Amino acid sequence: MANILIFDSGMGGLSVYREVHRALPTHQYFYLFDNACFPYGELGEARLVERVLELLTTFVPRHDIDIVIIACNTASTHVLPALRERLHIPVVGVVPAIKPAAEYCRLHELNHIGLLATPGTVSRSYTAELVQRFAADMQVSMLGTTELVKMAESKLAGQAVDMTRLSRILAPWRGEDGPDALVLGCTHFPLLAEELSQCLPQAQLVDSGEAIARRVASLLLQPASDAGGERGPAGRLYCTRLTAKARIQDEAFAAEGFCRLEEFTS
Numbered sequence: 001m002a003n004i005l006i007f008d009s010g011m012g013g014l015s016v017y018r019e020v021h022r023a024l025p026t027h028q029y030f031y032l033f034d035n036a037c038f039p040y041g042e043l044g045e046a047r048l049v050e051r052v053l054e055l056l057t058t059f060v061p062r063h064d065i066d067i068v069i070i071a072c073n074t075a076s077t078h079v080l081p082a083l084r085e086r087l088h089i090p091v092v093g094v095v096p097a098i099k100p101a102a103e104y105c106r107l108h109e110l111n112h113i114g115l116l117a118t119p120g121t122v123s124r125s126y127t128a129e130l131v132q133r134f135a136a137d138m139q140v141s142m143l144g145t146t147e148l149v150k151m152a153e154s155k156l157a158g159q160a161v162d163m164t165r166l167s168r169i170l171a172p173w174r175g176e177d178g179p180d181a182l183v184l185g186c187t188h189f190p191l192l193a194e195e196l197s198q199c200l201p202q203a204q205l206v207d208s209g210e211a212i213a214r215r216v217a218s219l220l221l222q223p224a225s226d227a228g229g230e231r232g233p234a235g236r237l238y239c240t241r242l243t244a245k246a247r248i249q250d251e252a253f254a255a256e257g258f259c260r261l262e263e264f265t266s
């Protein structure tokens with residue numbers, strides 16, 4: 001049994017946890033979210049690296065973690081090289097699924113990819129390189145939004161999604177020349193998949209969750225079972241500041257089989 005850490009700024013990593021846990025249910029999962037510095041999409045790059053290194057170089061040895069999943073595009077598109085230098089275990093990053101989106105478009109003779117992500121992710125040179133490398137022949141439009149990240153968190157806390165607000169955020173893409181493939185380049189956004197599809201019905205949604213599960217399975221030298229095999233121990237849940245909001249978020253994690261929320265201090 002491996003100790004697998006899922007890390008995000010907030011609850012978005014749950015969309016990744018669901019895929020990984022479904023494929024590999026027998027392991028011990030840890031989920032750490034950095035709500036003290038949420039949202040990451042608005043943090044400067046230097047601060048982001050410093051913060052993620054500070055947290056993970058402490059958390060990983062303290063809990064004897066075997067594999068880290070950075071379930072956050074905003075962090076993965078910038079901190080992975082520094083993190084891999086400091087942690088001597090596999091670090092799996094989640095980055096926008098531009099390549100599969102381009103494959104989908106080619107297969108269906110379509111050509112418009114929309115990247116929905118945080119302001120941080122859309123501004124990264126790493127993201128520009130991904131587009132250059134895998135979708136240079138396509139029309140790629142990007143929309144960076146923190147509002148949607150917050151809406152996803154509110155939905156998990158039991159609030160109804162305001163569809164008028166959502167339509168307003170997606171206004172640049174509504175209408176005939178909207179994207180054919182919509183890359184959910186923030187792990188919070190698969191949590192709003194239904195609502196996004198309602199607003200942009202022509203777009204095929206593409207995220208990185210399943211690919212991450214396959215990558216983790218290959219690192220564990222284990223087939224991704226999807227068989228609902230024996231479940232491992234309850235997941236352990238940590239935030240960086242025990243706020244009233246975090247206690248509400250705790251409910252959503254409890255529904256996924258996590259233990260009670262604890263505060264992690266580095």
Ligand code: DGL
Nearest residue numbers: 012039040041073074187
């Ligand atoms: N869930 C994160 C991502 O995938 C970021 C959300 C935030 O801005 O904190 O990018």
